[in-house]
Amino acid sequence: MRVASLAAYLYAIYKLPALARRLLGRAKATDRELAPTHRRAAAAILATALAMRGVMIKACQAIATRADVFPPEMVETLKQCHDAVPAKPFAEVRAAVERELGKPLGAVFARFEEAPIAAASLAQVHGATLADGAEVAVKVQYPDIEEIVRTDLRNLERLCRFYEWFDPQPLELLPLLQELTRHLGYELDFRREAASADRVRAIFADDARVVVPRIHPEHSTGRVLVMERVSGIKITEKAALEAAGLDPAEVVQELMGAYVRMILAAGFFQADPHPGNLMVTPDRKLILLDFGLAKELPEGYGLGLFELMFSMMTLNESAMIRAFQELGFETKTGNTDTFLLITRRMLARSESGSFEGEFTEEMTDELFEAIRQDPVVKVPSDFVLVGRVFSFLSGIAHTLGHRANVLAAMGAGPPG
């Protein structure tokens, strides 16, 4: 089993040398000393992910956006997972498209590029021209991906169960895996993705600064998605953004504004904001791609999240406790002191009283760290997904060297 082999390899290159150092009474290895190990580990993770695709690539994408958490050698190597997954041969793609559309490629497309624009964990995208001349991007699901995902998830479930047996105080991984399973099911249904794209586009109907490509439903199926072709600069390409005259700080703020609007205000959002899914046009429009993982929050949840963020950023502890409870957090004893302890840890990170977007970086990390260390807290799954999104966003902001101010995105920013 590839995952088990990888886990054993990582254990061997990290833990055994650390153990040897401890036994020899030597100090822990420095970041510099560990750099070659990180490179070897990243190469092994990448090789496993590219061989397995699916779930493993999703995990790599998450790592590659967290330059603030993972070592640079690992982030740099795993960035390839965003849009540089080796493509499937065109013959397989052609067969898949023709099978799905029930007609030859030439009956629908005047032109179809054999080389993909991008290849990702579940599908790859090709440029094409429709018979009416419209330039489109065609997202084609890998023919065997459903089975691969099913197998990966089965293996991961076995690993999680082993971990829970092995570790006397385990993290509750199985509910998270169930959530991942549900989300992968969503991502494999392109009809659902098309509907989600339409819904997000409607959220920004009055805001020309955000672009969601239009779907061609007449040429789309559950496994093939034909959409308007758009182009822009990948959001983490800081030098390219600057060369185009764009201010990365403003790009970060626009990105945060778009996500705050989706999550807090509309309660429906594209939940996979890795850099391969985000572009910026030279005229400062944000392009959102890939709505395979979109999430609808329960009614009122966005306002609840806003209350939690706002109370954290204004250091209002009593409001924080109410917000935690209203969002569905629970403690086994019902004692709210646990929330207070968690929030105080976060407040300790913003004792300056700063409003300047700390929630998205240090405070988010501190929140999850505190929750992780306190096993009595039940975390609602909706919150986990939102936390993951903000974590991705903070990673992007970090890559661009800026922070995003949630309150300014809400319109609380002081006048210029």
Add this chain to the structure above:
Amino acid sequence: MSAASDSAEIAPDRLTYARDELLESGSYAAPLIAGGVRCHGGFDESGAYRSPRTIHRMPAVRAWQARLARDGHALLEIPRAAMPPQYPNVEQAALLLENGVRDPIVRTLTVISIVEGFGAIIRDVRVPDLASLVVEPIEGTALAHLGGGLFEAHARDESGWKDEGGHKQMWEAARDLALEKPKIPGDVLLRMMGRQAARRRPERPFPQLDETLERMLAIMAQVLVVEIFAEGTFDWGYRLLSNPKVSAAPEAAGAMVAHIRADESPHVEYLRTALSEVRARTLRTVDGKTLSGRSVVDGLVHRILRDVTRTRPQEQRDDLRDSLAEAVKVAPNPQRLLDELGALDTEWTPPAHTGFEPAAG
């Protein structure tokens, strides 16, 4: 200004205060509990409400104002005539509630609470090295205390602090008391953000000034105008929520709005004092020249008044109009209700002049 009971025994000519003093509330005979939430402020032995963080802040502001007057400088006055009326007006809002149309009013009250809370952003305003940017001395002024407690006290008043709620929570309590904890429309934040999306960051009006100084003064002027215009909102909220025909708790809800209104007085006073102090001074520009503080403050106030009086009334009407057609469907006779609302409308024309036009300055 608030009642004298807000003040400690402090020499009236004392002009310098520590940060902790400006944040001090003293003790209360009874706390203010709003909708089950402990809020700031409280009641003295006689049962009178006493605002938070005023025990030294109010005497300080009075002393700084007295010094300005002694030096022959007037306090900045924002003309109330420029204040647009609240829409829907009290009569229209009551009519909607009497007809079971609650969402627009619940939405308005929720937006007010959020905007109040946003006032806390003032604690993040960067205060530049004023001694190097202002020609005349600033010791013993409100200006010298902005980063030394005044901004922080303002922020705590608006959004709450630690285990005490602030104006955000007090407005929520007033809403929940009067309308019996209504369901909050799911589109509140979306409507707020939609309005923001259309706005553009304005050009710098005084690029020759240090940018941090210009930004601080612009924010202070903006907040001052918002605070003064909020008096209309307080009046609206008080009259509506203390109306027994539409409010389930007219006394308690009305009192809550009255407490918030009392708390806002120190904000207006310290902001107008500090801006008046700037008007009485000379500012250094980045190219080594000088600029009169009066021209800067008046220029900023002019721009803000012009923009606010032009945009705010229409924004409020647009917001309500967008939701009203759907909201009135719950009324027995939607069209008649719309007609009655139209008949109760208040005509308002923005003043032709702000009174702070550059030529007049």
